[in-house]
Every structure is written in C-alpha cells, then in structure tokens.
Amino acid sequence: MEKFTEELLQFNPNYDTDLIDRAYLKALQLHKGQKRKSGEDYIIHPEAVAKILANLGVDDVCIAAGLLHDVVEDTEYSLDQLREEFGEDVAIIVDGVTKLSSFVFETREDAQNETIRKMFFAMTKDIRVLVIKLADRLHNLRTINYMTEEKIREKCKETLDIYAPLASRLGMYAFKFEMEDICFKNLQPEQYNDIYEQMEKRKAEYGDLVNKYIAEIKEGLRDLNIKFEIYGRQKHFYSIYKKMIIQHKQLDEIFDLTAIRVIVENVNECYAVLGAVHTMWKPIPGRFKDYIAMPKPNMYQSLHTTLIGENGYPFEIQIRTREMHRIAEYGIAAHWKYKEGIKGKINDEEKLAWLRQTLEWQKEVSTSKEFVEAVKMDLFTNQVFVFSPKGDVMELPSGSTPLDFAYKVHTEVGNRCIGAKVNGKIVPIDYVLQNGDLIDIVTSNLSKGPSVDWLKIVKTNHAKNKIKQSLNKGDKSISSERGKELLEKAAKKKGYDPAQIIKSKYLEKAAKAQNFSLVDDLYTAISSGGVALNRTLLLCVAYYNEEKQQELIRKEKEEARRLASINRKPKVERTKGITVKGVDNLLVRFAKCCNPVPGDQIIGYTTKGRGVSIHRKDCLNMLSLPVEEQQRFIDVEWDLDSSDAQFDYAVSIIAEDRKGLIVDISKICEEMDINIEGLQSKLDKTGISQINLVLAISNNNDLGKLHTRFKQIAGVVDVFRSNAER
Numbered sequence: 001m002e003k004f005t006e007e008l009l010q011f012n013p014n015y016d017t018d019l020i021d022r023a024y025l026k027a028l029q030l031h032k033g034q035k036r037k038s039g040e041d042y043i044i045h046p047e048a049v050a051k052i053l054a055n056l057g058v059d060d061v062c063i064a065a066g067l068l069h070d071v072v073e074d075t076e077y078s079l080d081q082l083r084e085e086f087g088e089d090v091a092i093i094v095d096g097v098t099k100l101s102s103f104v105f106e107t108r109e110d111a112q113n114e115t116i117r118k119m120f121f122a123m124t125k126d127i128r129v130l131v132i133k134l135a136d137r138l139h140n141l142r143t144i145n146y147m148t149e150e151k152i153r154e155k156c157k158e159t160l161d162i163y164a165p166l167a168s169r170l171g172m173y174a175f176k177f178e179m180e181d182i183c184f185k186n187l188q189p190e191q192y193n194d195i196y197e198q199m200e201k202r203k204a205e206y207g208d209l210v211n212k213y214i215a216e217i218k219e220g221l222r223d224l225n226i227k228f229e230i231y232g233r234q235k236h237f238y239s240i241y242k243k244m245i246i247q248h249k250q251l252d253e254i255f256d257l258t259a260i261r262v263i264v265e266n267v268n269e270c271y272a273v274l275g276a277v278h279t280m281w282k283p284i285p286g287r288f289k290d291y292i293a294m295p296k297p298n299m300y301q302s303l304h305t306t307l308i309g310e311n312g313y314p315f316e317i318q319i320r321t322r323e324m325h326r327i328a329e330y331g332i333a334a335h336w337k338y339k340e341g342i343k344g345k346i347n348d349e350e351k352l353a354w355l356r357q358t359l360e361w362q363k364e365v366s367t368s369k370e371f372v373e374a375v376k377m378d379l380f381t382n383q384v385f386v387f388s389p390k391g392d393v394m395e396l397p398s399g400s401t402p403l404d405f406a407y408k409v410h411t412e413v414g415n416r417c418i419g420a421k422v423n424g425k426i427v428p429i430d431y432v433l434q435n436g437d438l439i440d441i442v443t444s445n446l447s448k449g450p451s452v453d454w455l456k457i458v459k460t461n462h463a464k465n466k467i468k469q470s471l472n473k474g475d476k477s478i479s480s481e482r483g484k485e486l487l488e489k490a491a492k493k494k495g496y497d498p499a500q501i502i503k504s505k506y507l508e509k510a511a512k513a514q515n516f517s518l519v520d521d522l523y524t525a526i527s528s529g530g531v532a533l534n535r536t537l538l539l540c541v542a543y544y545n546e547e548k549q550q551e552l553i554r555k556e557k558e559e560a561r562r563l564a565s566i567n568r569k570p571k572v573e574r575t576k577g578i579t580v581k582g583v584d585n586l587l588v589r590f591a592k593c594c595n596p597v598p599g600d601q602i603i604g605y606t607t608k609g610r611g612v613s614i615h616r617k618d619c620l621n622m623l624s625l626p627v628e629e630q631q632r633f634i635d636v637e638w639d640l641d642s643s644d645a646q647f648d649y650a651v652s653i654i655a656e657d658r659k660g661l662i663v664d665i666s667k668i669c670e671e672m673d674i675n676i677e678g679l680q681s682k683l684d685k686t687g688i689s690q691i692n693l694v695l696a697i698s699n700n701n702d703l704g705k706l707h708t709r710f711k712q713i714a715g716v717v718d719v720f721r722s723n724a725e726r
C-alpha cells in the first residue's frame with residue numbers, strides 16, 4: 001500500500017492520504033481471493049483505475065471512489081455500509097458507476113441499457129461518475145485480450161457506441177483515441193493491420209519530412225523570442241479509417257496523417273506562430289480553423305492550418321497553449337488541475353448544460369433501449385452549430401432542420417411554426433441546417449399545429465417526442481383502429497388477402513422503415529392521412545414476397561454475375577470524345593484517380609512521354625500540385641459529336657447488408673439501360689456492405705436520377721461517386 005500511496009502523491013502531494021489509505025485497505029479486504037481473467041489478483045484493477053484518475057488531477061474523494069467502484073457490485077458490501085464509512089459523496093459516485101445487478105432483466109441488452117441510463121442521470125449530479133467509468137473502461141480495454149472473443153466484441157462495440165463518444169463530448173481525447181484504436185484492432189483486425197502496414201511503409205518518408213519541417217519552424221520562430229515546444233504526431237488509426245470510409249478517401253488523399261504541434265505560453269504567441277508559418281509555406285484555402293476564437297462545445301481550443309509543403313505534399317500544424325493542450329487531452333477533467341480550490345465537482349454549469357438538456361428531453365422515453373438509442377442520436381452524431389436572432393449559439397445533430405431548431409427553443413415555438421428564415425431568406429421547413437446559419441422561426445397563433453408529416457422532417461428525438469405529444473392531444477377520431485381498417489381495405493382493393501399481408505412481423509418492419517417505434521403509431525398516422533397507405537401496403541407486400549422467394553434470393557449473386565457479364569455493349573476507345581485545344585493527333589488518356597465523364601468540367605495535364613492525362617477540374621491530385629507543375633495544364637473540352645463513346649463511371653453504395661440487395665441494384669441498371677462493367681462487394685463486421693460498381697455510360701445527364709434510384713433501395717445509407725470528393 002505504501003508504494004501505491006507514494007505513486008499517487010507524485011501526482012498530487014496534497015491528497016488526503018487517510019481517506020485514500022482507508023479506501024485502498026477496504027478494497028483489498030473485500031476483493032481478497034478474487035481473480036481477474038488474467039489470473040492476477042483483482043486489486044490491480046482498482047489500483048490501475050485510481051492511477052489513471054490521479055493522472056487527471058482529480059480530488060481524493062474521486063480517488064477513493066475509484067478504488068471502491070466495484071465493491072458494491074462484486075462483494076457483499078452494501079451501499080449503506082459504504083456511505084457510513086466513507087461519506088455521502090463517495091457513496092453517490094460508486095452508486096452511479098455500479099451496474100443494476102440486483103434486478104432481473106429479460107435480456108442482457110436490457111440490463112446494459114438500463115445500467116447506461118442510470119449512469120447518465122447519475123453523472124448529471126456528479127461528473128466524477130463518468131470520469132471513473134471512463135477510467136474503468138480504459139483499463140479493462142487495455143487488458144481485454146484475456147476475455148472471450150464474444151465478450152471482446154460486446155465490450156468493444158459498446159465502447160465505440162457509448163464511451164468513446166462520451167469521452168469526445170467531454171473533450172477527453174486521450175481516452176477517446178486509445179479506446180477507439182483498441183476497439184478497432186479487435187473488431188476489424190484486417191482493416192487495422194492494412195492501415196498499420198501502409199503507415200509503416202510511409203513512416204520513413206513522413207518522418208524525414210516532419211523532422212525537416214520542425215527544423216525549419218524552429219529557425220523561423222527564432223526571431224519571435226518565445227518559449228515553445230514542437231513535435232510531430234501521427235493520426236490515430238481509427239480516425240484514419242473513419243475518414244477513409246465516411247469521406248471516401250484513399251490514404252494518400254488524407255492531409256493530416258501526420259501533423260506538427262507547437263505549444264506556446266499564451267494566446268498572442270499562438271497567433272504570432274501562425275503568422276510565421278504562413279510566411280514560410282502557402283496555406284490551403286478553406287483549411288484554416290480557429291478553435292481559439294470559436295472553441296468546440298467540449299472546450300477544445302487550438303489553431304489548425306494546412307500548408308503545402310515539399311513536392312506539393314500537404315501537412316497540418318496545430319498551435320495551442322499549454323493549458324489548451326491539457327484540456328485537449330483530458331477535457332473537462334483538466335479543470336481539476338487548472339482551477340484552484342475545486343474539491344471534486346466542477347461548478348461551471350455550462351460545461352454540462354448540453355448533457356442535462358438532452359437527458360431532460362429523454363425522460364419521456366419509456367424503455368431503456370429507446371433511451372440509449374435516443375441519446376446516441378442526440379449526443380453522438382456529428383453536430384452543426386447555428387445562431388438564434390439574438391446571437392446565441394445552438395448545437396444540433398447534423399441533418400437537423402428549422403423544425404428541430406424551433407422545438408429546441410420551445411415546444412410552443414415548434415407547434416406554432418409556419419416557416420423559417422435562414423440568413424435572411426425564406427427556406428422550407430425541411431431545409432438542412434449548415435454550420436453558421438442564422439435561424440429565425442416564423443410563428444403564427446393561427447397555425448394548425450404539427451402534422452404527422454413533420455415526423456419525417458425532424459432529426460432530433462426531442463422534436464419527434466413533442467410532435468407525437470401534440471398529435472395525441474389532437475382529434476380523438478384519429479385512432480389506431482381506423483388506420484388498421486384503412487390498410488386492410490386497401491389490401492383487398494389491390495387483390496391481396498389481408499390475413500397474409502397485414503401481419504405483425506411485416507408491419508413492425510414497415511413501421512421502422514417509416515421512423516415509427518410502434519405499429520399503433522403507424523396506424524394512427526395512416527388514419528390521419530400523414531402516411532401514404534400505398535407505401536405501407538407496398539412495404540408489407542415486399543416483405544411477404546421476400547419471405548416467399550428465399551430460393552431466388554439465395555441465387556442473387558449468381559444472377560448479378562450473369563447480368564454483369566452478358567449484354568455488354570462494345571466500348572469505343574477511351575481516347576475518343578476529347579478535343580485538345582490547338583493540338584492534333586495527341587495521345588489522350590483518362591485519369592483513373594477521378595474518372596471524368598462527359599458533363600464534368602475537365603483539365604488536361606501534359607505528362608512526360610504519355611500524352612495528355614484528362615482529369616476533373618476538382619481532382620485533388622491536380623489541386624494539390626505545386627505551382628511549377630501547374631505549368632503543364634492544357635485546355636481540353638468534350639467532343640460533343642462523339643455521342644457513341646462510352647466511359648467508365650465508378651460509383652459506391654453503402655448499405656445495410658441484406659438478401660436481395662445486389663439484385664435490386666442490378667435491376668435498376670438494367671431498367672436504365674446501363675451496363676455493369678464490374679462489381680465488387682465488401683462486408684465489414686458491423687453488417688455494413690460497400691458495393692463498388694463500374695458502369696458504362698455515355699454522359700452524366702442521368703447520373704442524378706441513377707443516384708436517386710439507388711438511394712431509394714431499402715437499407716441504402718449513402719451513394720457516392722468513387723475516387724472523388726462529394
């Protein structure tokens with residue numbers, strides 16, 4: 001114990017060692033004889049958690065609670081006994097971290113969801129609940145290899161869904177990044193190893209460049225007469241993976257694989273360093289971010305700028321003060337070290353206002369599963385920041401609309417909304433809000449209130465709940481039974497047997513597809529006219545047919561291959577269809593990096609010995625070329641007379657994996673008379689499939705329609721042109 005106490009005092013010599021020693025001895029006594037999966041004494045886990053907490057600079061009450069965080073859950077020691085021996089604060093924190101193991105739940109998922117729900121509400125009273133839970137989860141992940149494969153997957157998925165996003169929202173990026181990389185390595189080892197190997201191959205090249213830049217920056221800052229630290233950092237593997245998937249980029253297209261970080265003493269020096277590096281290298285327009293003037297909601301502050309370096313290779317520089325750097329690593333927990341006299345609780349209410357507000361909205365959610373899903377949606381999706389007419393900043397999930405904003409202001413503002421102005425211009429209520437928008441909601445006392453259609457427009461669960469409440473208080477003639485009758489009549493009119501088509505298993509899927517949690521809600525919406533009868537009926541019929549055609553569906557891949565291999569139209573040489581201005585008989589080839597097609601804006605690049613390479617004007621490879629290389633650009637244009645020429649068009653479809661997906665995609669191509677030149681399908685371990693198609697097209701006139709039809713396929717999440725920015 002003495003060694004443990006000495007280690008803690010190195011973090012903070014003012015700790016109450018009497019409280020900490022008593023907590024350590026009690027944990028040692030209660031966990032005696034218990035072993036971890038590794039075979040080691042259990043006490044090493046609370047010890048490790050306490051050390052992680054001490055590194056954050058937390059108070060002695062939090063250290064004591066960290067040592068005792070498992071005693072109520074894993075031993076006969078009661079919460080009342082804990083309260084009597086260690087006080088109310090320690091008891092509240094330990095209770096917030098403790099699982100609901102004394103209750104009986106139908107499934108393990110229900111137990112997990114209810115435990116998470118309990119923890120969320122506990123941490124609104126004392127943030128130390130969450131800080132201990134994150135430290136507990138981090139140490140368990142560090143030793144996760146001793147668990148079963150099933151348990152590893154369960155814990156890693158839960159971490160990516162809940163705990164890593166929570167760490168991010170609190171600004172605890174050191175926790176977030178380590179958690180994500182451990183989970184990524186265990187859940188998707190192939191992708192992890194692929195990125196690892198690619199980064200290793202580039203390590204020497206990147207390392208030499210970074211060291212060269214660091215030396216040049218040191219020389220450039222000499223005249224400023226300031227103290228600074230400077231070093232390079234590599235982007236975390238899971239962050240690289242997400243960028244590759246979400247932004248559809250190859251590794252070479254990611255600008256911030258490595259970055260240089262400069263740490264100075266004060267804000268003025270941050271901007272002085274920024275000015276200096278901007279005179280040394282050319283900054284890329286649109287890639288400068290001032291998080292000092294406009295901090296993130298989780299308190300993150302820093303200057304980010306991306307510069308064009310040697311050979312046109314872009315690199316990022318981050319500039320911040322020492323205090324900003326600690327907050328960037330440990331977020332809200334960093335305030336324990338930077339605010340004198342704080343004893344545990346952080347009194348700055350706005351630091352947790354986002355959490356309290358969101359949880360207040362979720363009190364109306366009935367089940368723990370709905371609660372967890374709602375919290376994931378409202379807290380952990382990408383955010384947009386918009387302004388009220390008074391200049392107040394409001395945070396909403398990405399994809400939110402003016403209606404979401406209206407309901408966040410006040411329920412009555414939402415209910416009486418008849419329109420909205422964004423940046424002074426009238427917009428429809430389904431307009432998707434963008435960062436920096438100024439929102440002014442137009443209301444009227446004569447408004448009829450929300451309709452069921454609004455449920456399809458809003459993004460936040462808070463807005464959905466308020467709309468449903470308003471609808472339930474409305475016309476009593478709108479009933480679930482009436483909706484059921486209407487649906488059955490529609491089925492008979494179409495010649496279907498309602499007993500076969502209108503079954504609960506089909507209706508549940510149809511309800512979910514239209515964002516209704518209950519079938520009764522779907523029936524009510526049908527009776528009010530808010531949901532089209534035909535769409536619901538078609539969904540039920542589709543689910544019925546799918547069930548009856550399993551044999552056909554099992555052969556879908558063979559059918560897709562057949563469709564891809566037959567009826568292919570002969571392709572005209574790829575050099576046809578381009579005119580190089582002022583030059584005849586010049587070899588022309590199309591760049592594979594961006595695959596231009598007729599209708600795209602294009603530019604020619606004169607290569608050495610291989611003629612002219614045709615690129616899209618927005619091709620990243622062209623935009624990042626050094627100025628001297630841009631001398632090779634040459635004007636080119638499409639030859640509109642070459643209407644018989646065909647071109648490769650690469651498109652990717654991200655969708656939930658299901659039977660019948662590839663057949664649906666192939667049918668659309670067949671209906672639009674578009675030949676499939678190549679098809680490749682990748683399925684990750686989360687059940688998400690990426691279908692990569694190469695299509696033969698003559699121009700891009702119908703591509704918008706093609707993308708729209710692909711997006712209408714059940715389960716499709718996104719459709720985008722491959723090898724290009726969206």
